[in-house]
Amino acid sequence: MSPFHAMLWAKWRVAVHTAASVRNESWLKIAVVSVSALLLWFGAFVAFREGFEWLRRFDVSPGKGFVGIGDIVMLRMVSVFSLALFLMLIFSNIFIVFSTLYRSREVAFLLHTPTGYRELFVARFVECVIFSSWASAYLGSPLVLAYGITAKAPWMFYVAAGAFYLPFVVVPAALGGLVTILWLRIYPALPARTLPIGAALLAGGFFYYVRSVLNAARLAEDAVASGTGIDTLLALSSQTQSSWLPSQWAAHGLVLASMGRLRESGFYWLLLVANALFFTWIAAETARRFFYSGWSWILGRNRMRLRPINRGLLNRVEGLFRRLPQPARALVVKDVKLFWRDATQWTQFTVFFGIMAVYAATLRNRAVPEYEHYRTWIAAMNIGASTLILATLTSRFIFPLVSLEGRRFWIVGLAPLTFRQLLAQKFWLSVCTTSAFTVGLVVLSCWRLGVEPSAFVLAVYTIIAANFGLAGMAVGLGSLYANFQEDNPARIVSGLGGTLNFLLSIAYITFLVVGETLIIQRRALGILGDGARFWWGYAGVLLFVTVLSAASVFLPLKLGHQHLSRMEF
Amino acid sequence: MIRLEGLTKRFGEKLAVDGLSLQIESGEFFCFLGPNGAGKTTTIKMVTGLLQPTSGSANIGGFDIQRDPLNAKLLLGYIPDSPFLYEKLTGREFMRFVAGLYRMDEAYAAKKSEELLELFEVRDVADQLTEDYSHGMRQKLSFASCFLHEPRVVVVDEPWVGLDPKNIRFVRNFLKEKTQEGLTVFMSTHTLAIIEDVADRIGIIHRGKLLHTGSLPEILALASNPGNLEDVFLELTREET
Numbered sequence A: 001m002s003p004f005h006a007m008l009w010a011k012w013r014v015a016v017h018t019a020a021s022v023r024n025e026s027w028l029k030i031a032v033v034s035v036s037a038l039l040l041w042f043g044a045f046v047a048f049r050e051g052f053e054w055l056r057r058f059d060v061s062p063g064k065g066f067v068g069i070g071d072i073v074m075l076r077m078v079s080v081f082s083l084a085l086f087l088m089l090i091f092s093n094i095f096i097v098f099s100t101l102y103r104s105r106e107v108a109f110l111l112h113t114p115t116g117y118r119e120l121f122v123a124r125f126v127e128c129v130i131f132s133s134w135a136s137a138y139l140g141s142p143l144v145l146a147y148g149i150t151a152k153a154p155w156m157f158y159v160a161a162g163a164f165y166l167p168f169v170v171v172p173a174a175l176g177g178l179v180t181i182l183w184l185r186i187y188p189a190l191p192a193r194t195l196p197i198g199a200a201l202l203a204g205g206f207f208y209y210v211r212s213v214l215n216a217a218r219l220a221e222d223a224v225a226s227g228t229g230i231d232t233l234l235a236l237s238s239q240t241q242s243s244w245l246p247s248q249w250a251a252h253g254l255v256l257a258s259m260g261r262l263r264e265s266g267f268y269w270l271l272l273v274a275n276a277l278f279f280t281w282i283a284a285e286t287a288r289r290f291f292y293s294g295w296s297w298i299l300g301r302n303r304m305r306l307r308p309i310n311r312g313l314l315n316r317v318e319g320l321f322r323r324l325p326q327p328a329r330a331l332v333v334k335d336v337k338l339f340w341r342d343a344t345q346w347t348q349f350t351v352f353f354g355i356m357a358v359y360a361a362t363l364r365n366r367a368v369p370e371y372e373h374y375r376t377w378i379a380a381m382n383i384g385a386s387t388l389i390l391a392t393l394t395s396r397f398i399f400p401l402v403s404l405e406g407r408r409f410w411i412v413g414l415a416p417l418t419f420r421q422l423l424a425q426k427f428w429l430s431v432c433t434t435s436a437f438t439v440g441l442v443v444l445s446c447w448r449l450g451v452e453p454s455a456f457v458l459a460v461y462t463i464i465a466a467n468f469g470l471a472g473m474a475v476g477l478g479s480l481y482a483n484f485q486e487d488n489p490a491r492i493v494s495g496l497g498g499t500l501n502f503l504l505s506i507a508y509i510t511f512l513v514v515g516e517t518l519i520i521q522r523r524a525l526g527i528l529g530d531g532a533r534f535w536w537g538y539a540g541v542l543l544f545v546t547v548l549s550a551a552s553v554f555l556p557l558k559l560g561h562q563h564l565s566r567m568e569f
Numbered sequence B: 001m002i003r004l005e006g007l008t009k010r011f012g013e014k015l016a017v018d019g020l021s022l023q024i025e026s027g028e029f030f031c032f033l034g035p036n037g038a039g040k041t042t043t044i045k046m047v048t049g050l051l052q053p054t055s056g057s058a059n060i061g062g063f064d065i066q067r068d069p070l071n072a073k074l075l076l077g078y079i080p081d082s083p084f085l086y087e088k089l090t091g092r093e094f095m096r097f098v099a100g101l102y103r104m105d106e107a108y109a110a111k112k113s114e115e116l117l118e119l120f121e122v123r124d125v126a127d128q129l130t131e132d133y134s135h136g137m138r139q140k141l142s143f144a145s146c147f148l149h150e151p152r153v154v155v156v157d158e159p160w161v162g163l164d165p166k167n168i169r170f171v172r173n174f175l176k177e178k179t180q181e182g183l184t185v186f187m188s189t190h191t192l193a194i195i196e197d198v199a200d201r202i203g204i205i206h207r208g209k210l211l212h213t214g215s216l217p218e219i220l221a222l223a224s225n226p227g228n229l230e231d232v233f234l235e236l237t238r239e240e241t
Helices: A003-024 A027-056 A069-102 A107-110 A117-150 A155-186 A194-213 A217-226 A230-241 A246-259 A262-305 A312-317 A328-343 A343-365 A372-401 A403-414 A419-447 A454-479 A489-493 A497-524 A532-566 B042-047 B069-074 B091-101 B105-118 B135-146 B165-180 B190-196 B216-220 B229-236
Strands: B004-011 B014-022 B029-033 B056-058 B077-080 B153-157 B184-188 B201-206 B209-214
Touching: A003 A117, A003 B091, A027 A117, A027 A497, A027 B042, A069 A155, A069 A246, A069 A262, A107 A117, A107 A262, A117 A155, A117 A246, A117 A262, A117 B056, A117 B105, A155 A246, A155 A262, A155 A419, A194 B069, A217 A343, A246 A262, A312 A497, A328 A343, A343 B209, A372 A403, A372 A489, A372 A497, A372 A532, A403 B014, A419 A454, A419 A532, A454 A497, A454 A532, A489 A497, A489 B004, A489 B229, A497 B216, B004 B042, B004 B201, B014 B056, B014 B201, B014 B209, B029 B165, B029 B190, B042 B056, B056 B069, B077 B135, B091 B105, B091 B135, B153 B165, B165 B184, B165 B190, B184 B190, B190 B229, B201 B216, B201 B229, B209 B216
Parallel strands: B029 B184, B029 B201, B077 B153, B153 B184
Antiparallel strands: B004 B014, B004 B056, B201 B209
């Protein structure tokens, strides 16, 4: 067995043992996660199916040998989705390669064995591809299936979709690896946060580009002017059609396969495979030459710091918590400092708020619709978007907080501090940090849209309740499924508990948004009127939001507290 | 077998290891001694090829660890103070994995692996996941895997953490016996009693500089007043106030 095969074999055995360890989990938990994942997948499938069916309505009997306008728009939508996925994969692979290749203890172990840097890179690269691509497979498969059914594609289309997927995810993984290795080779003298900041800037640039290209206001104005806005949509999405883009090869190949034109589709597949192999080879050769120097530099980097790091902005932030009583203050300051000093944590947090900033900036340009029910729809979508970002934030950053006490848990365990106080501190830290942004965003969007006062109040109340509900869920389930063996927050989140938390958070916000939308939309459409029926319904929704959020706070926190109290450290 | 020439490591403005030159012969048990932060671990990381020296070189069996790392690492075994194991592999699977990394013949590796698992008393738990191992068992598995490819040089960094007195004695005697078969041991430890027992030569490092090397009597003779190794060590590494 060569070192390369040994590394893959070991990973395979680790995967087998990890899968087998699921047997030790509660069947209820497994059932909840599986059913929720299936429901989410099915929801995405229905949404894509409806979307494609809607686009097909623009077909105006093109006649034999011609392609209908609906087909062209569908192709454009597949291209846009494919490009977005491609860029997201490059971005996520920069982070994954950095943590898998440069920050992992396993690599230090492998580097004192006679394993070549090229072999080491390729073995880890396989892991990165799997790690980065499962989510895109989960999100992309309902789109492909919906497209296939709508386009009445032959069965070979689905085989082709599977065949296109592998080279499609390998290209961005290789590019992400290449960028990371070269970056750490070229800029070792720059501050430690250079790489994440660079990645965050790239992401910011990307979002700015998307925002300027797919400007909702222009689309909306053109839709009003021309009746459909199809011409503008086609013009704007033409930038995703470059024949230099691998995402375009994949989209084109798939659409050709759906038409049964397998020979032409095969050309695009071979083009994609050739490029996947080419970029993997380039990345592997770059790793052979430059990986070790970058890795060695990272290993010694922490020792370069001669200035005390407990100065500057972070120390001033500490002053904000002066009024907090001890021991809550000590815990909050510790959590904030650990978070800030972990570059992978705060950069991802920044990216989330970057998305929110782009969203808020887009609101400024959006033409305010004339009709009240349009405005309420947009306001409901705002709540949906804000709570979705909030759920992602709490799942990613708040859920692992208790686990991150990790092997240091004895410090907290021995301190004169109850678990109740510990959970309360994590809960309030979450509520206070996320509320400031999300409530502000909802207030801004409602104000911009000029929604009527009752809808305004309901939207603000819902987002405040969601901040409490999602924080309670994340802290409670984070304690119930605490993983003290892992010190990488991303891995803690990707466990069973983290997945369950995210899915339950999605279910929770779905109930909130549906409840809110039902009442304000019915009023806007004049179904409920302005009288007692509406106000009873309004009070009912407020009560529903309150009860659901209170249950989301107290139930998980109670279960989490019980679990921690029973644990032996 | 180990030759260090002007080995220097600078972290920014901080000089961690300063022009360290040393030759350790085949079959020699060399103990590396120094206060915390003296540069022991940095030196070990450069010897094992984890860190790139700022200048100078480290040779293992005639191979420069930077220029010819694969050949140098084939001769090398490394036991860190806190061993890395794959939590979701069994002890036996971990041994098979290590054999693959060293390109060993599978049949021979399997036989050798069983011998070492037996020798280090981890055979009974070899089919359990290493996540269930105690610190001592992890350390013993780390020792077993280190000797699987029959290295000619072993670098050991404070290996006693988690081992009980019986196992400490066993490992100490095992390493000493191996040096009589030609193995070179480069060990960093603060356990002075063990150094007194096993060391053929001792090196004392302080603030990145190798202050003295010599046999135990030679090192003891450096003290201004007669005493044991602890007295000498404290005197040689005393901080100026």
